[in-house]
Amino acid sequence: MNIWRAVIEALESLNGNKMRSGLTMLGIVIGVGAVIAMLALGAGAQDTILGSLSGIGTNLLFVFSGGEDESIRNPEPLTMGDVDALDDSFFAPSIQAVxxxxxxxxxVSHGGEVSTVTLTGITPAYFPVRNYTVIEGEEITEEHILGRASxxxxxxxxxxxxxxxxxGLIGETVRVEGQPFRVIGILEERGGGMMGSQDNEVLxxxxxxxxxxxxxxxxxRVDVxxxxxxxxxxxxxxxxxxxQIISQRHRNAIGENDFTIFSQQDMVDTASSITGILTTFIGGIAAISLLVGGIGIMNIMLVSVTERTREIGLRKALGARKRDILIQFLTESSLLSLVGGIIGIFLGWAIGAIVGLISANSGTDFDPIVSLGAVLLATIFSTVIGLFFGIYPANRAANLVPVEALRYE
Structure with a gap:
């Protein structure tokens, strides 16, 4: 029996039991849809987080007090003296700004409205270093620093x-911990960050x-x-x-720094690793439903073998080989899983699109990504599931003895 003939007969057999075939495919549809949706959401989350981090700048370094070695119990704090030393281009030619x-x-309060925010004390260098801009008003200047301006x-x-x-807020007055401050600018919207919303902040x-x-x-002392x-x-x-500069200033022993340096690439790599693990984990959980769908296919194929025992015996009596019967039932199980997988791909894409629309309407910059690799993986996996769980029923059908099969009631 050639493959094309086996496909036609499989379609005829499945068409004869539409309701049963549809319900059997439902497990595969849900499984593939869940896998596609979870991978799309994971890829979208990873892209959003990495895009947010990259937007800060790939040449940015963060220096924190406290070393990676826990044996250093009382690390010396970072100070303005360290800042001035790093800002010396003679000793640090690779540094552009600090x-x-x-x-x-x-x-922070105004007119009866109160909000708890992140307050950040900065110098003028903060704006180019962190890529901060204002949509209205002016930035903090050196005059504000020298005058300790409110x-x-x-x-x-x-x-x-x-x-x-x-x-229209320039010149308005707000109170910070009860002290009056004059609004001189509004920061550009930046969205969420690793530590929460970057827009719930005042400078x-x-x-x-x-x-x-x-x-x-x-x-x-400075915090960062x-x-x-x-x-x-x-x-x-x-x-x-x-x-080198901070180690000399803090008189640290070799290999015992009381400070930590993070590069932007370190954060990107860490975020990428975390989101990748989460995506794989969630996708793996979703794939369990594919196994459940495969067990459903095996169950239905076993029922089909039982129902068609006399048909199988008649085919063998007319010259059908064991291989022909095996191919016939494997084709049916593979078609069930393949068609279910294709429908599941569209379901997963639709779920991702709906989540993207909801995110856009809620003001969140999040776009689920359905990749070609995820589609191919889900399609291949669903087909393999059909073949794997169809082997036992197909083999059982192929091993039926013609005389016994013809006598089956």
């Missing part, structure tokens, strides 16, 4: 909460935060130092220069 930061939570820039989420709008001059809101000990390398190719050199 931005010290003080950061903490603060209560000025503030609002994230769009903070502006919406306190004022119900994002424009104030570093000296103002240092003296009046986020007091630290010692007084010149953002360092921008000259370009992406100079990141490793900049990292080495940072390590």
């Amino acid at each position: 931005a010290p930061v003080l950061q903490g939570n603060a209560e 000025v503030i820039l609002l994230g769009v989420e903070v502006a919406d909460t306190l004022f119900g709008r994002r424009f 104030v001059p570093f000296s103002t935060a240092q003296a009046r809101i986020l007091r630290r000990s010692p007084a010149d 130092i953002f360092v921008q390398a000259v370009d992406a190719d100079s990141v490793l050199e900049a990292e080495e220069e940072i390590s």
